[in-house]
Amino acid sequence: MKLSAWIERLKERWNDHGYTCDLCGAELFSYPQPRLCEACEKSLLSNGNHRCDVCGRATVTEGVCLICKRALPAFDKGCSPLVYHGDTAGAINRLKKDNAYLALTFAEKMAERVRQEGWDLAEAVVTFVPLSKEKRRIRGYDQAEELAKAVAKFLALPMRDVFVCTGKKDAQKELSPLERRKNVEGIYRVVERKAVKGKSVLLVDDIMTTGATGSECASRLKRAGADKVYFVTAASLPERK
Ligand SMILES: [Zn+2]
Ligand SMILES: [Zn+2]
Structure with a gap:
C-alpha cells in the first residue's frame, strides 16, 4: 500500500x-x-516551579503561601496541576458549560499530579465538593463530581458521594479570605460518615481560590472521622505578588 x-x-x-x-x-x-x-x-499554564508546601498554589518564592500563613487549611495537603489564569481559566470554565467531557482532560492531569505528590492513598476514597441541588439541576451535572469520577478511575480508587450542600454559597469573588470562610461555614454536611471514617480522603474540586471551600469540607470530613484529607483541584489561583 x-x-x-x-x-x-x-x-x-x-x-x-x-x-x-x-x-x-x-x-x-x-x-x-x-x-x-x-x-x-x-x-495551559502549568503549576510549576514554586508551589505552597501546604495548599500547592503557585507562589512567588519557596515555602508557604500568604493565605496558608494567615490560617492553615483543614486539609493536610493540596495540589493542582494548573494555574487559574488566562486561557487556562477559560478552558476550565468551559467544563461548567455543557462540556462535562472535559472532566477527563483535566482529571488526567490531576491524577498525574497526585501521583507525583506521593501522598499515601493506599486505602483512600475519592469524593468531591458538591454543587447545591438547585445549581446541579440547572446545569444537569456537577463538574466536581465528573472530575472526581475520572480522577478515581485514573488512580484506581473508589469514589463516594458523601456530602450534601445544604446552603447557598454566595458569589465568592468579592470577598476577603475571612469572609469566604464565613460564607461557606456549615453549608456542607457529610451524610455518608461510614465511607470516610478512619480513611484517607482525596477531596476533588474544579478550582481552588482561597481554599476556604476545600478547608470547610475537609474539616467536615475530619469531624466525620476521616484520618487525612488531601485536596486536589484542576487549577488554583496563584499567590498575589
Ligand atoms: Zn487544540
Ligand atoms: Zn498555601
Missing part, C-alpha cells in the same frame, strides 16, 4: 474514534494519543 493511502486509512480510523483535541477539535496524528493538540497544551 502506498504511504499516502496508508495515511488516509489511518486518518479515517482516527476520525472514527473521535481522535481530536478535546479543547479545539483539531485532528491529532501523534502517538501515544494525547488529549490535547500541541497549541492547546501549551496554552
Whole structure:
C-alpha cells in the first residue's frame, strides 16, 4: 500500500474514534494519543516551579503561601496541576458549560499530579465538593463530581458521594479570605460518615481560590472521622505578588 493511502486509512480510523483535541477539535496524528493538540497544551499554564508546601498554589518564592500563613487549611495537603489564569481559566470554565467531557482532560492531569505528590492513598476514597441541588439541576451535572469520577478511575480508587450542600454559597469573588470562610461555614454536611471514617480522603474540586471551600469540607470530613484529607483541584489561583 502506498504511504499516502496508508495515511488516509489511518486518518479515517482516527476520525472514527473521535481522535481530536478535546479543547479545539483539531485532528491529532501523534502517538501515544494525547488529549490535547500541541497549541492547546501549551496554552495551559502549568503549576510549576514554586508551589505552597501546604495548599500547592503557585507562589512567588519557596515555602508557604500568604493565605496558608494567615490560617492553615483543614486539609493536610493540596495540589493542582494548573494555574487559574488566562486561557487556562477559560478552558476550565468551559467544563461548567455543557462540556462535562472535559472532566477527563483535566482529571488526567490531576491524577498525574497526585501521583507525583506521593501522598499515601493506599486505602483512600475519592469524593468531591458538591454543587447545591438547585445549581446541579440547572446545569444537569456537577463538574466536581465528573472530575472526581475520572480522577478515581485514573488512580484506581473508589469514589463516594458523601456530602450534601445544604446552603447557598454566595458569589465568592468579592470577598476577603475571612469572609469566604464565613460564607461557606456549615453549608456542607457529610451524610455518608461510614465511607470516610478512619480513611484517607482525596477531596476533588474544579478550582481552588482561597481554599476556604476545600478547608470547610475537609474539616467536615475530619469531624466525620476521616484520618487525612488531601485536596486536589484542576487549577488554583496563584499567590498575589
Ligand atoms: Zn487544540
Ligand atoms: Zn498555601
